[in-house]
Amino acid sequence: MVTILTNVGTGLLANGRPGAELGVAAVLAVFSALLFRLPVAVAAPMVVLAPLAGTASIVWLDLMSRDAGITGQVFFIVPVIWAAAQLRLAGALVVTVATVLGEALVVFTLLPAAQALTDFAYLTVLLALICGVLVRAGANQERLVEKLREQARIDPLTGLVTRRVLDSATEGIVAGLGGEASLVVIDLDRFKSINDTHGHLGGDAALAHVAALLQSTCRESDIVARMGGDELAVLMLDCPPGIAGRRAQSFVDLVRDNPLRLPGGVCVPLSISAGLASLDSSASRAEDLYARADHALYEAKRAGRGRLAEAA
Numbered sequence: 001m002v003t004i005l006t007n008v009g010t011g012l013l014a015n016g017r018p019g020a021e022l023g024v025a026a027v028l029a030v031f032s033a034l035l036f037r038l039p040v041a042v043a044a045p046m047v048v049l050a051p052l053a054g055t056a057s058i059v060w061l062d063l064m065s066r067d068a069g070i071t072g073q074v075f076f077i078v079p080v081i082w083a084a085a086q087l088r089l090a091g092a093l094v095v096t097v098a099t100v101l102g103e104a105l106v107v108f109t110l111l112p113a114a115q116a117l118t119d120f121a122y123l124t125v126l127l128a129l130i131c132g133v134l135v136r137a138g139a140n141q142e143r144l145v146e147k148l149r150e151q152a153r154i155d156p157l158t159g160l161v162t163r164r165v166l167d168s169a170t171e172g173i174v175a176g177l178g179g180e181a182s183l184v185v186i187d188l189d190r191f192k193s194i195n196d197t198h199g200h201l202g203g204d205a206a207l208a209h210v211a212a213l214l215q216s217t218c219r220e221s222d223i224v225a226r227m228g229g230d231e232l233a234v235l236m237l238d239c240p241p242g243i244a245g246r247r248a249q250s251f252v253d254l255v256r257d258n259p260l261r262l263p264g265g266v267c268v269p270l271s272i273s274a275g276l277a278s279l280d281s282s283a284s285r286a287e288d289l290y291a292r293a294d295h296a297l298y299e300a301k302r303a304g305r306g307r308l309a310e311a312a
Contacts (some may be wrong), residue, residue: 016113051087051095059102062233068110073123078105079129084134096131100124155226157204158211166225167236170286173279182244182278184234184251189271189305191230202262203230206270209260219255233293241278248276249308256306259268271306273297278311 019149042083055076060219074097083095097302103123106115118163153165188210206232211262223235234251236244252274260268275297277289292311300309 031249034207039131050200051083052080052098055095055099055102059106062106063109066110068116068119069184072106073103073119076123077127077130080130080136084131085138085183089135089139092131092135096127099127103127158208158226158232160215160224160226160232163225163227166223166227166235167286169223169237170289173235173237174286174289180238180279182236182239182241182248182276183289184236184244184248185227185275185277185297186210186232186234186251187273187297188230188232189273189301190294192267194270198262198266198268202268204231205262206260206268209258210255210270210272213254213258217250244278245276245308245310248274248310252306252308256293272306273300274308275300276308276310 010203017073019170025297051158058075058079062068080092080096080099085090087095101124104120110116111119124293133172153162154160155162166283170183188206191203191206194206198205209224211224211226214311217235218224219236221237223237225233225235227233234248236247252272255270255272258270260270273293275293277296296309296311300307303309
């Protein structure tokens with residue numbers, strides 16, 4: 001916010017009119033206090049207009065003081081720097097064009113034509129370079145941030161969504177936004193033994209294999225997630241309990257019938273234990289649905305693994 005106010009006031013302070021600083025400071029202080037108290041939706045247009053206001057103030061003071069020298073022109077850089085660093089491409093271009101027009105008005109009004117043309121050409125090229133470099137840097141930063149967001153949503157080993165995505169969807173379902181739904185929590189049986197026998201690369205391959213099998217049989221509306229470690233989960237949306245039970249059993253059968261084949265032809269039999277819980281009126285939080293599915297998973301393991309257990 002300080003940056004915005006500085007851009008608005010730069011032109012007013014640039015030419016240093018005696019006694020003007022105190023008045024400008026008072027105006028900016030009042031404007032700042034009002035801006036901080038306004039809702040974001042109301043304040044946003046003022047933020048966009050800030051660099052344009054800065055350009056207008058620089059033009060006005062240059063014309064009033066008849067200063068078209070370096071001290072009068074150098075401050076045209078400030079609104080462009082701010083706009084290119086803070087606004088999207090369209091906003092940065094609007095501010096840059098407005099600033100170039102302001103520069104033209106000042107130099108062609110106050111300077112001889114030849115000198116005005118030279119100064120205008122130099123400053124226009126400089127403003128265009130500043131805008132281009134900063135906008136490109138901002139675009140690169142946005143791409144990096146988006147990549148980091150994607151990494152937070154997608155598990156790199158299995159390609160499944162992360163626990164964060166599953167939690168968000170489950171909370172919406174429990175809040176009554178998704179109708180009938182069921183949650184299957186899945187553990188890869190004897191995962192430590194797979195790691196010990198075939199190494200961590202073998203364990204990673206087993207997790208990726210099971211994840212691919214689940215994705216191959218799930219609908220687009222289902223959410224298949226890696227909870228962490230060797231635990232996976234499938235949130236089946238718009239799926240009545242009876243159908244959910246048959247589908248969850250098909251997950252167990254699919255993994256059992258499709259062993260993992262490692263490089264070199266080694267065949268690794270796999271099995272999963274699964275716990276199923278369907279959404280009902282007893283679940284007031286996402287944690288309640290997770291707890292019931294986890295309890296069913298524990299029952300499946302206690303019964304001998306490689307099977308499905310359904311929550312009561």
